[in-house]
Amino acid sequence: MKILVTGAGGFLGKNLVAELKNQGYEDLLLYTRNQTKDDLEAYTKECEFVYHLAGVNRTKNEKEFMAGNYDLTSELLKFLKKHNNKSPVLITSSIQAVKDNPYGISKKAGENLVFKHSEETGSKVYVYRLPNLFGKWSKPNYNTVVATYCYNIARGLDIQVNNPDAELTLSYIDDVLEEFIKALKGTPSIIDNYCYVPITHSINLGDLARIVKSFKETRNKLSIPDMDDALTKKLYSTYLSFLREDDFSYALKMNKDQRGSFTEFIRTPDRGQVSVNISKPGITKGNHWHHTKNEKFLVVSGEGLIRFREIDSNEVIEYRVNGEKLEVIDIPTGYTHSIVNVGKTDLVTVMWVNECFDPDKPDTFYLEV
Structure with missing residues (x-):
């Protein structure tokens, strides 16, 4: 035609x-x-x-x-x-x-x-x-x-x-x-x-x-506009189309130490927080448990061992994960847990938690697995 x-x-x-x-x-x-x-x-x-x-x-x-x-x-x-x-x-x-x-x-x-x-x-x-x-x-x-x-x-x-x-x-x-x-x-x-x-x-x-003003603030707050609202979703797509060509990217604060780094990516009040965790070979992170806070771990690169133990039990549960086969590991409440880099390269893990970190109510208690 x-x-x-x-x-x-x-x-x-x-x-x-x-x-x-x-x-x-x-x-x-x-x-x-x-x-x-x-x-x-x-x-x-x-x-x-x-x-x-x-x-x-x-x-x-x-x-x-x-x-x-x-x-x-x-x-x-x-x-x-x-x-x-x-x-x-x-x-x-x-x-x-x-x-x-x-x-x-x-x-x-x-x-x-x-x-x-x-x-x-x-x-x-x-x-x-x-x-x-x-x-x-x-x-x-x-x-x-x-x-x-x-x-x-x-x-x-x-x-x-x-x-x-x-x-x-x-x-x-x-x-x-x-x-x-x-x-x-x-x-x-x-x-x-x-x-x-x-x-x-x-x-x-x-x-x-x-x-529209709130869209500009999302970068500093690491927030996401309400994508469940049809108009907001469409306005945000329009706003992004007006970014300057030298302003497409923005830096995140990487919290680094000898073990690796931990970087918050997204924080939302209704869908929780997403972060990227990088661990050096041989490093163990975690060894804590939560009353209500729950998480999901997704290893996207490297080899990791995720270990669990219910706090009043001696039985240790282990999951081996790697970036070659993506699988999500749920972190249940009441289980102390850790993630160990058992590979020879950096272990990169995407971590989701159901609530944004509140220093006044961390709901995080140290206990070795």
């Missing part, structure tokens, strides 16, 4: 083109601002589906709204008619189309053109009144306040929150793409002639700013 995408170089277009290729659509006719109207007409001769994403949503000259959102749509539809091409047309409008402002008026005018085109030609049309979109490859100070907040906060720049109580309706780029692929296959989500993205999120500006 030959698919025409106008605005292919923009935020939505770039994501859509990438996903179309993921879905196996390779015959793409990509129209960007660098091309001519002759290119557009040539594409309309052969396309079998149209994603009309091109438009203007920010400008200093209000006349450009009509030129970008009405005139270009008119030209596209004129070319399709000229070549008797009845390809389905998907157009991105805006929830602003119901408002009496220059941008909204231009979007409503574009909608009217598309509906009229359908009446005159019998072509299927899919008009999406989109809310604020966010996601990777969006532009700060242009596409969405989410992009602006993510960009600035990732760089330590100030952000403006003029009205913290102002409500936003947001759609994440992946949810939009999923819906657009459904439209391509003829099964869009539609109510009263207008198509829509089923998954949206509501948040006020103050909460949005607070959540």
Whole structure:
């Protein structure tokens, strides 16, 4: 199928083109601002589906709204008619189309053109009144306040929150793409002639700013945002896409001594703590037990011997583990335990514990296995 995408170089277009290729659509006719109207007409001769994403949503000259959102749509539809091409047309409008402002008026005018085109030609049309979109490859100070907040906060720049109580309706780029692929296959989500993205999120500006700011703090706190919250998960993915290229990495504090090192990696209040333990050959670590605290050990490199003894028993239980066969060892409560490096190289163990370390309540009692 030959698919025409106008605005292919923009935020939505770039994501859509990438996903179309993921879905196996390779015959793409990509129209960007660098091309001519002759290119557009040539594409309309052969396309079998149209994603009309091109438009203007920010400008200093209000006349450009009509030129970008009405005139270009008119030209596209004129070319399709000229070549008797009845390809389905998907157009991105805006929830602003119901408002009496220059941008909204231009979007409503574009909608009217598309509906009229359908009446005159019998072509299927899919008009999406989109809310604020966010996601990777969006532009700060242009596409969405989410992009602006993510960009600035990732760089330590100030952000403006003029009205913290102002409500936003947001759609994440992946949810939009999923819906657009459904439209391509003829099964869009539609109510009263207008198509829509089923998954949206509501948040006020103050909460949005607070959540995005918290992402920058996760590195120092070794925390992870609440991935169980759909909006937070999507915002965090967007935030990471705005990191500077020289800021992808961050150092961890390695607690080193002659035995090796112990490094905390992740600390979460609801899912516990993850650390990396490195032991030198011949070194034994542990020899303690817990009332309630429990752990999981995963040796990823080297050879280790994990030993257990219930505190009122003389029986010692042993598990030999190595990085060639990954297996998780649960550390039950009430058992004193140790891990010994019995190999010739460093023993590297990923350790999970069900709670973050609290020096006031360590729940750790020395007792040799």
